[in-house]
Amino acid sequence: MSAVQKLRNMLADPDKFIVCPGVYDGYTARIALQEGAECLYMTGAGTTMSRLGMPDMGIATLNDMRDNAAMIASLSPNTPLIADADTGYGGAIMVGRTVQAYIRAGVAGLHLEDQVVSKRCGHLKGKQLVDAAEFTCRIRAAVLARQQTAGGDILLIARTDALQARGYAEALARLRAAVAAGADVAFLEGVASSAEAARLVADLAPTPCLFNNVPAGVSPDFSTREAQLLGFRMAIYPVLALEVVYPAVRRAVRQLLGSGRVQSVEEDGKRWSPRELFEVCGLAECVKFDRAAGGTGWLEGV
Template identity: 40%
Template sequence: MNMSTARARLRTMIEAGDLVVAPGVFDGISASIAARTRQDAAYLTGAGVAASGFGLPDVGLVTQTEMVERARMIVRACGDLPVIADADTGYGAPMNVVRTVREYEAAGVAAIQLEDQAFPKRCGHLPDKELVSADDFLRTLAAALDARQDPDLLVIARTDARAVLGLDEAIRRANGYAAAGADVVFVEAPEGVGELERIAREITAPKLVNLVLGGLTPLESVGRLRELGYAIAIHPANALAHAALGMLNALCELSGENVADHLPTKPSEFFDLVGMREWAAIGERYRTPSREGA
């Protein structure tokens, strides 16, 4: 396995203007199958790692060291296939982000994705997200860019502003992150074809689109996304959803349960399989009280 070769290949594909399609991987067999089926790249999905590796929903419960350990194994299993790795918010302040980038780079990933949510983050297709300021994220981004050693390591800047502040602010942030040096920008969870088209039109930097089964963004075809000029299309849930369906069918057959009672149709229902309701109750129990009226 040659880490530099995988990184250079991913950068070359993006600079050539083609669309890189990256299915989500989350364990050894999904990574191995991605390599054997000759995908363009693989996307190490934080949600998939949380669910498959730890039985947890994607609400900021998995740590940097746990993700790095998983990234190292995924890179080995993928061989020369470039791995695009989710690193959530960078796991702390800019100082922590420096260590995160160093650890992910040492693990061999070809790209690292950071986002402007406040900690603890939530899956981009769940409600009730909170953001840090654009200025705060620019400090995170600067730390990440300064920390990388291999110039071929791509730094992807994701904004979740669409759900919180609207599409105008999401586009403004994405363009600001690109101007600050992000190699690729990622507006999370646009709603409708019109929003996908506007993002493509108003952001000139290389763009990533996230196509989540049952999520908020329309599942446009490879041909249409290529026509719009997107650089990367990640499909984080496809393999995981099919694997979970197979497990539900097999285990309900053994127990006599009705599989229809457990089938998820959207991300929040999938995370209920790994305790979303219970963790939400814990979060609510210890939530900082509002200071309004104090």
Template identity: 45%
Template structure:
């Protein structure tokens, strides 16, 4: 963990870079996914050193729809702004999909995300409208177009520490070797972290790590229930991954908890059974929840002005 007393002297982007640099000795940086400000606050309160804003979860929570490119840049940036405000100086990595257009659009997206408080920006090489990386039917843009987007993203940064994460979805469309070729081109264009999405076997994961991990931080997407094998963290450390995303676990857990509560309410007419069932999801009490979201601190501030 990063010592909290040292955080104030660095921007969140600077903290993120330092954490990624330390990964070879300390192990991969773990980034649980958050889909709103509350889930992000829970991630930070649990002691994780950074938070990942999932596009899949943002889409599901904002409009109740699948991750098939339905949200706009404005909607994504607004969610990032709320999350960044909720987690303070904890670094936020945010999904920025394809950058929402050409290289000029990407530059504006980077500027908007930075103003929202994002420390790391993830861009992918899919054709827009994109799809979740673990869905079928993806298409990718030419490598030259994506490298232009990456150069534009790097040039648009106001904070030189802002981390640009370049993702390729070419494993699904053209195979692992083509994806590796793209990732090398992305690194040459200035990407700070490389992300080869959705390899389907451990041998492919190993090939990606053997080819790319040396010299460039490498991201592993531990997509819960996705196409990539769920490798142990110890193995990911051996392979040299610097950053591991757990994008939708919080969303799935919240879904299970709400379903359990509603099932009890529909069956019994009250939520008492769900509240008292030790075998189900443990629900926080009212005061515990209001403490969690900062009611005591808000009351203290309120008292100063009344």
């Protein structure tokens, strides 16, 4: 079964809530896979920060995002990967090219939004939107590109950032138009309360809705159970790895520069050897493959 079919089957199960840990590179993806994640989410903010060292302000290009998504998807081809596709990176033709590039990269699902091309993180102020007709055009372009990709499929998630600037009614109308144009899932960015979340799910039923969990952002920090009870069918956690890596690396650098020695970040004082870290990224599988091919580089062990 392909990753996209697996994702569609998960979405078709009314009792299933799809939890997508946010990853931004091969290492964080490997950690999530090791811990049993059934679905991954490639964050656009994390991709921009890790690959370019820049903030999420519309700086990453299609090539940046596609290349990162292709690498992450290749690590476990049967595990669905949902990836941020921002605005589609241009007009209808470019949106179509983006969708086909993501399909060929092995991405199982993507979301497209209604900000202008020079977009910004959905939890920052001052977002500018294209008009509703252009947003719907982006979704139609995505649907056409999916149809025209031989043997290809991808879950299309329509995201609107209209709530903060234009209100709930405008945001709902945009999502309804996107679903009518062929989007599979609705994504309202910046849901402000549990009451608003429940209203959204009811207003868009039976279309499945996605919740974006960004702690300290503009939305409540719903647990997976809370989000499911509100009626959401899936949730993405884009800053999961970013948030925990920042204080850990900062602490280690401060220790090194301050005392000349890095202490453990684990409570029990454990330090991790290179071999243990490599094992997260498939060391045993690589050695096994080499031996099966007749390689001799690892006959004496690792």
